[in-house]
């Protein structure tokens with residue numbers, strides 16, 4: 001099979017397009033012929049060794065989410081058939097979606113809704129999983145609450161804005177001016193141009209913050225919470241930053257892998273609560289170019305490989 005892989009850590013130029021043996025389905029696994037795989041910020045962080053301490057076996061295939069058709073069943077898999085359209089997110093500690101095929105546990109993938117293309121399903125898988133775990137399971141956002149979602153134009157935050165509106169929250173978000181029309185279209189009630197205004201000067205009394213940017217933005221996010229407020233952080237490493245305030249809660253969403261959250265994504269799409277983000281399409285052979293765009297951190301929506 002063809003795959004986009006790295007043979008060492010480094011810049012985007014270490015991504016190469018080449019051949020690897022086809023995977024085989026182990027017990028409880030299926031092989032998926034991948035039609036689309038998305039690019040996530042985690043991919044260039046792994047490529048550049050930003051997480052540190054990952055002992056990758058080279059050649060290493062990046063990529064965490066995908067959509068495609070099942071082409072083989074391992075022993076014990078009885079809830080799917082060859083030819084089923086599925087989408088999913090690789091298991092924690094597993095990657096390999098930048099490829100024509102992947103072997104993956106059947107229990108953590110879900111049927112792709114017919115109404116979603118493979119490109120759209122791949123675009124929504126990890127972002128939707130992260131957003132639903134963060135907004136619903138971790139922050140437990142309630143109707144009538146006010147939430148600040150940092151970095152609204154990004155893949156995870158865009159899904160989170162639509163989900164928070166669907167839950168009945170008042171949504172404030174931050175983005176550069178070029179993305180404000182897009183965010184109004186997602187339903188954001190108030191949009192702050194972070195290049196022109198300090199969000200801490202114009203926002204206060206929030207029930208919740210969903211922080212997807214990291215660095216200083218994360219540290220300052222505590223300032224906008226009301227006493228008893230809670231903040232969830234996904235761009236500050238494996239633990240939430242500590243607050244000097246004793247009256248707010250800092251949370252690090254535990255983004256696991258399971259079928260139920262993928263089915264929740266499908267349900268939200270079917271309800272019309274969440275739409276398909278703007279997608280920029282790349283061939284697998286142009287993974288380096290896709291990484292350069294993702295790594296520049298000013299993306300609107302999602303980058304997705306059209307694999308076949």
Ligand SMILES: NC(=O)c1ccc[n+]([C@@H]2O[C@H](COP(=O)([O-])OP(=O)(O)OC[C@H]3O[C@@H](n4cnc5c(N)ncnc54)[C@H](OP(=O)(O)O)[C@@H]3O)[C@@H](O)[C@H]2O)c1
Pocket residue numbers: 040041042045126127130150151152153154155156157174175176177179194212213214217234235236255294297298299300301
């Ligand atoms: N399992 C997990 O825990 C998990 C899963 C997915 C993602 N993540 C992490 O979550 C973060 C976001 O991922 P993503 O894929 O959604 O990001 P993304 O699609 O790459 O988006 C980055 C966004 O950040 C915005 N941005 C940059 N600087 C900003 C600032 N100072 N204030 C406000 N917005 C700013 C950009 O919009 P503008 O052009 O408007 O600046 C851009 O839309 C990454 O760090 C990623 O590693 C974690």
